[in-house]
Amino acid sequence: MNRRFEGKIAIVTGAGAGIGRACMARLASEGAVVVGTDVKADKLDAAVAAAGTDAHGLICDVADPAAIDAMVAEVVARFGGVHVLVNNAGIGNPRRLRLHEQPLEDWDKVMGVNVRGVYLMQRAVIPHMLRQGGGSIVNMASTGSFRATALSSPYITSKGAVLMMTRAAAAEYARDNIRINAVCPGTTNTDILANSSAEMIEMLVARSPQGRLCEPEEVAALVAFLASDEAPHIHGGAYLIDGGRSAI
Numbered sequence: 001m002n003r004r005f006e007g008k009i010a011i012v013t014g015a016g017a018g019i020g021r022a023c024m025a026r027l028a029s030e031g032a033v034v035v036g037t038d039v040k041a042d043k044l045d046a047a048v049a050a051a052g053t054d055a056h057g058l059i060c061d062v063a064d065p066a067a068i069d070a071m072v073a074e075v076v077a078r079f080g081g082v083h084v085l086v087n088n089a090g091i092g093n094p095r096r097l098r099l100h101e102q103p104l105e106d107w108d109k110v111m112g113v114n115v116r117g118v119y120l121m122q123r124a125v126i127p128h129m130l131r132q133g134g135g136s137i138v139n140m141a142s143t144g145s146f147r148a149t150a151l152s153s154p155y156i157t158s159k160g161a162v163l164m165m166t167r168a169a170a171a172e173y174a175r176d177n178i179r180i181n182a183v184c185p186g187t188t189n190t191d192i193l194a195n196s197s198a199e200m201i202e203m204l205v206a207r208s209p210q211g212r213l214c215e216p217e218e219v220a221a222l223v224a225f226l227a228s229d230e231a232p233h234i235h236g237g238a239y240l241i242d243g244g245r246s247a248i
């Protein structure tokens with residue numbers, strides 16, 4: 001395994017499960033000191049223990065600006081900076097409904113975590129990256145940033161917004177040595193699928209040219225590459241990882 005993150009401090013949001021858990025494990029295995037954050041303490045503790053001695057857990061809700069500011073301040077005070085930020089925390093659509101039937105509270109909840117959370121995390125971390133002379137940010141978007149599916153307008157809208165926030169921020173920080181990219185997974189084998197029926201998952205697998213779902217570790221490998229010094233000219237991009245689904 002490469003040691004591309006030796007001496008680097010990374011924050012991964014939503015690190016208690018799925019893609020975030022895999023990102024925390026990958027970055028720690030490559031030498032980073034990783035702070036994983038989540039709202040679920042039991043899941044986060046287990047993920048941190050599995051990731052090894054250079055992983056640490058802090059409870060933090062990405063929808064809560066005060067909690068974010070306190071968490072980032074604690075990371076900087078304890079470890080000395082933030083070189084890598086993986087904005088992974090996100091929630092699925094609470095209900096499968098048409099747009100005019102979506103309850104306002106569901107809409108606000110999805111936007112609050114998936115869009116506002118990504119903004120708030122960058123707002124808190126970028127000043128430290130500017131002070132230390134650079135950094136790398138990976139925002140978790142989705143194939144849903146490019147193509148819609150019916151009955152999930154809050155989620156699809158939120159992932160379109162994450163893509164454009166990534167591009168807008170990339171335009172602003174290119175000369176500050178802060179690289180910002182989006183990763184766009186297709187359907188990935190995580191708890192976010194817990195509300196999906198067996199028939200729905202079967203249908204998703206059948207639609208995949210490779211005939212399978214993406215695994216969280218595969219997304220983590222792409223995130224690690226983009227966040228590493230092996231990708232110095234990769235900035236403002238959106239990287240699909242969907243087994244060919246978007247190609248056909």
Ligand SMILES: NC(=O)c1ccc[n+]([C@@H]2O[C@H](COP(=O)([O-])OP(=O)(O)OC[C@H]3O[C@@H](n4cnc5c(N)ncnc54)[C@H](O)[C@@H]3O)[C@@H](O)[C@H]2O)c1
Pocket residue numbers: 013014015016017018019020037038039040043060061062063088089090091092113140141142143184185186187188189190191192193
């Ligand atoms: N699984 C997929 O098919 C898929 C596809 C494309 C994009 N994504 C995106 O990848 C990211 C991770 O998804 P996943 O499938 O690993 O989900 P998951 O549900 O398995 O894990 C998400 C983690 O985020 C945490 N979380 C939820 N709300 C939070 C909050 N407010 N603050 C902090 N942490 C919070 C959860 O507790 C959980 O541990 C999300 O942004 C999701 O939209 C997932």
